[in-house]
Amino acid sequence: MRILLRDAAHFLAVGALQLALDSALYIGLTRLGMALVLANVSGRLAGATLGFWLNGRLTFLHRAQPQLPVRSARYAALWLALTAISTGALAAIAHNAGLASSWWAKPGIEALLGLSSFLASRHWVYQR
DSSP: OHHHHHHHHHHHHHHHHHHHHHHHHHHHHHHTTOOHHHHHHHHHHHHHHHHHHHIIIIISTTSOOOOHHHHHHHHHHHHHHHHHHHHHHHHHHHHHHOHHHHHHHHHHHHHHHHHHHHHHIIIIITOO
16 A cells, blocks of 8 residues: 555656646647647647656656566557547537637646546556
């Protein structure tokens, strides 16, 4: 239980950094006129790169991890699924309530997706 709590605390700290980077890029790029889909994918990709590295080095380092190509493929599959969900939700919000509403919703959407990301990362991405 202690290890689970430590993993969760590290994952939350890394996630906060990811969320800040992802949201800042999404908001900044859409404000500059980039299409919502491209801006969300760009923000999530930057956050994911940071998170993959930090979680592999800090959060799940104590676990017996698969080789980097396996871990990378698993992380990419998880990222694609969560990005599709995130982008769909943001597009629906922007369509129905306006782009500025999607800026406010972005951090909440990503935080909600974070729980499934933690579980999948702990039990699949970084696990043999």
